[in-house]
Amino acid sequence: MRATMLHGPGDIRFEEVPDPTISKPTDAIVKVIASCICGSDLWGYRGDNGPQEQATTIGHECLGEVVAVGSDARNFKVGDTVIVPFDHCDNTCIHCLAGNQQACVNLGFTGSGQGEYTLVNQIDGSCVKIDPPSPEQLPSLLTLADVMATGWHAAVAAGVRPGGTAVVVGDGAVGLLGVLSAATMGAEKVIALSRHEPRQKVATAFGATHIVAERGEDATKAVMELTNGTGADAVLECVGTEQSMTTAFDVARPGATVGFVGVPHGVKLPVRRMFTHNIGLAGGMAPVRRYLPDLLARVQSGAINPGLVFDLALPLEQVAAGYTAMADRTAIKVQLTY
Amino acid sequence: MRATMLHGPGDIRFEEVPDPTISKPTDAIVKVIASCICGSDLWGYRGDNGPQEQATTIGHECLGEVVAVGSDARNFKVGDTVIVPFDHCDNTCIHCLAGNQQACVNLGFTGSGQGEYTLVNQIDGSCVKIDPPSPEQLPSLLTLADVMATGWHAAVAAGVRPGGTAVVVGDGAVGLLGVLSAATMGAEKVIALSRHEPRQKVATAFGATHIVAERGEDATKAVMELTNGTGADAVLECVGTEQSMTTAFDVARPGATVGFVGVPHGVKLPVRRMFTHNIGLAGGMAPVRRYLPDLLARVQSGAINPGLVFDLALPLEQVAAGYTAMADRTAIKVQLTY
Numbered sequence: 312m313r314a315t316m317l318h319g320p321g322d323i324r325f326e327e328v329p330d331p332t333i334s335k336p337t338d339a340i341v342k343v344i345a346s347c348i349c350g351s352d353l354w355g356y357r358g359d360n361g362p363q364e365q366a367t368t369i370g371h372e373c374l375g376e377v378v379a380v381g382s383d384a385r386n387f388k389v390g391d392t393v394i395v396p397f398d399h400c401d402n403t404c405i406h407c408l409a410g411n412q413q414a415c416v417n418l419g420f421t422g423s424g425q426g427e428y429t430l431v432n433q434i435d436g437s438c439v440k441i442d443p444p445s446p447e448q449l450p451s452l453l454t455l456a457d458v459m460a461t462g463w464h465a466a467v468a469a470g471v472r473p474g475g476t477a478v479v480v481g482d483g484a485v486g487l488l489g490v491l492s493a494a495t496m497g498a499e500k501v502i503a504l505s506r507h508e509p510r511q512k513v514a515t516a517f518g519a520t521h522i523v524a525e526r527g528e529d530a531t532k533a534v535m536e537l538t539n540g541t542g543a544d545a546v547l548e549c550v551g552t553e554q555s556m557t558t559a560f561d562v563a564r565p566g567a568t569v570g571f572v573g574v575p576h577g578v579k580l581p582v583r584r585m586f587t588h589n590i591g592l593a594g595g596m597a598p599v600r601r602y603l604p605d606l607l608a609r610v611q612s613g614a615i616n617p618g619l620v621f622d623l624a625l626p627l628e629q630v631a632a633g634y635t636a637m638a639d640r641t642a643i644k645v646q647l648t649y
Numbered sequence: 650m651r652a653t654m655l656h657g658p659g660d661i662r663f664e665e666v667p668d669p670t671i672s673k674p675t676d677a678i679v680k681v682i683a684s685c686i687c688g689s690d691l692w693g694y695r696g697d698n699g700p701q702e703q704a705t706t707i708g709h710e711c712l713g714e715v716v717a718v719g720s721d722a723r724n725f726k727v728g729d730t731v732i733v734p735f736d737h738c739d740n741t742c743i744h745c746l747a748g749n750q751q752a753c754v755n756l757g758f759t760g761s762g763q764g765e766y767t768l769v770n771q772i773d774g775s776c777v778k779i780d781p782p783s784p785e786q787l788p789s790l791l792t793l794a795d796v797m798a799t800g801w802h803a804a805v806a807a808g809v810r811p812g813g814t815a816v817v818v819g820d821g822a823v824g825l826l827g828v829l830s831a832a833t834m835g836a837e838k839v840i841a842l843s844r845h846e847p848r849q850k851v852a853t854a855f856g857a858t859h860i861v862a863e864r865g866e867d868a869t870k871a872v873m874e875l876t877n878g879t880g881a882d883a884v885l886e887c888v889g890t891e892q893s894m895t896t897a898f899d900v901a902r903p904g905a906t907v908g909f910v911g912v913p914h915g916v917k918l919p920v921r922r923m924f925t926h927n928i929g930l931a932g933g934m935a936p937v938r939r940y941l942p943d944l945l946a947r948v949q950s951g952a953i954n955p956g957l958v959f960d961l962a963l964p965l966e967q968v969a970a971g972y973t974a975m976a977d978r979t980a981i982k983v984q985l986t987y
Contacts, residue, residue: 406902406903409902411927413926413927414904414925414926468927565747565749566744566752568931575921578920579920586934587934589751589932589933590933591806591931593906595925598927
């Protein structure tokens with residue numbers, strides 16, 4: 312098959328690679344019909360994950376058609392259209408049953424989502440079947456593989472409640488969908504930190520009631536003014552850097568929780584402030600399968616339209632241009648078409 | 650008056666100092682009738698808080714009799730016996746009303762609790778009136794000024810639930826009262842990490858169902874065996890060091906919360922593990938006033954007997970010997986008698 316390979320920093324190639332194969336009876340192979348580029352793909356692309364020993368396939372957000380199933384797959388058959396959570400799970404182990412599918416004892420990950428085919432571990436537990444999607448719903452359904460579920464997880468972890476104030480740190484796709492999540496959960500004030508006009512527009516479309524364009528201490532000051540000096544009831548940290556985390560804790564009111572979903576890179580947590588102000592930290596890698604049925608129903612009913620985060624669509628073959636656009640922040644999120 | 654002064658590392662003196670005085674109309678002066686030494690007092694005593702510029706009074710856990718009130722004090726009068734939370738609050742501000750009295754906009758602290766008198770800021774919001782205590786109930790009532798409320802806060806922050814498994818890291822007085830709190834809240838398994846036999850006995854008396862004497866990785870292994878490989882539903886971190894925090898996160902099951910109340914010293918949080926396993930951190934400085942009425946009722950009814958943590962009582966004048974005993978870990982917690 313042809314797939315996207317990361318050879319090293321800045322070196323993305325779409326090229327011929329071996330087909331994925333079933334190795335366990337719970338595996339399946341999915342022919343990808345839509346995929347996209349994740350902000351977390353950029354860490355490796357920028358070389359921020361440390362030295363890379365060998366080229367690897369990349370891409371973990373996709374949906375597609377089942378083309379082969381292992382002998383133990385009972386819920387799916389060849390021809391089914393499925394959403395593939397980036398984190399695969401059996402959905403039956405003690406951690407899955409507690410809603411922690413991200414820690415499944417049979418955890419797996421989509422490895423070649425930006426390719427023509429990808430292996431799904433534990434298809435019975437991981438995937439949810441859908442009708443072949445219309446072109447209109449395809450982008451929103453695609454977000455359910457990761458980015459929408461991750462934004463939702465940030466809001467859940469932060470404890471967003473109806474009538475409260477939520478601050479979203481980060482205006483990438485996850486942050487914007489964090490805005491959508493917080494608004495959907497009924498937060499009265501949803502304050503999005505963003506200084507890029509196109510992203511501000513999406514944030515507003517998703518339900519942001521206030522935009523704060525400042526960064527750092529000025530952002531904190533602005534949020535404090537918007538909250539009458541109290542701080543936010545819930546903070547969604549959707550970046551993963553030291554600066555974003557610092558801002559997240561600075562704008563949180565005492566007793567609040569920072570829900571974090573940005574893969575942390577070099578972050579040192581402000582443990583003293585957490586202690587004196589009783590500001591908690593929760594969240595992490597999203598248990599996509601936990602939220603998938605609910606979010607799917609919301610997309611299918613038209614209640615939410617998370618696909619709006621895609622502002623650029625490129626043919627799969629042009630994936631390298633997609634990485635460039637996202638790394639340069641000229642695109643919020645790139646959909647790859649098949 | 651005479652009070653305990655910390656002059657520098659290892660240098661505790663009981664000596665004559667100026668009497669505390671009322672400076673704000675919401676202040677009051679309390680004649681101390683019982684006080685004690687806190688594990689957090691030892692940080693300064695050991696010089697672990699950094700250089701100390703000048704000698705200071707010390708001691709923040711006490712109860713006593715009101716001997717003077719400011720002109721705005723309405724709920725208390727001279728002669729009342731009161732429990733004095735270490736963190737003073739107005740109990741009316743936006744943070745207090747949300748249960749975050751530790752972040753009160755009028756926050757104050759007991760400063761000379763190991764003395765004959767102490768100033769209470771915001772007496773109306775801070776204190777709770779009691780009858781003059783019997784000798785039998787005095788120790789338990791004294792714990793409500795800090796240590797019992799702090800152990801309770803760890804359990805609340807960790808999300809201890811009936812039927813669950815709680816691990817308590819730390820066998821100081823706070824940890825032991827964390828055991829009592831977790832057991833009182835209905836945890837089915839309460840696993841205390843302690844390698845000191847006298848403390849193990851107190852832990853068992855407080856409701857620990859299992860004692861783990863190992864430390865570090867061996868402790869983690871032992872907890873994993875006791876939880877069928879799952880890890881704990883709730884972890885109470887009652888020390889505040891890097892090692893105790895690491896153990897706390899290591900024994901937590903995915904999705905669990907570490908409730909921390911040990912003043913953090915040089916702690917770097919395991920943010921990667923927190924992310925991948927979705928293990929949260931919550932808690933911090935206890936909002937004593939929030940829990941005080943409830944805990945007082947439990948003590949008065951005899952439902953809990955937290956005063957068992959005191960295994961040494963010394964006359965106030967011998968406070969320096971009390972510090973030595975606690976620093977050497979020959980005493981769990983020292984009560985000072987008046």
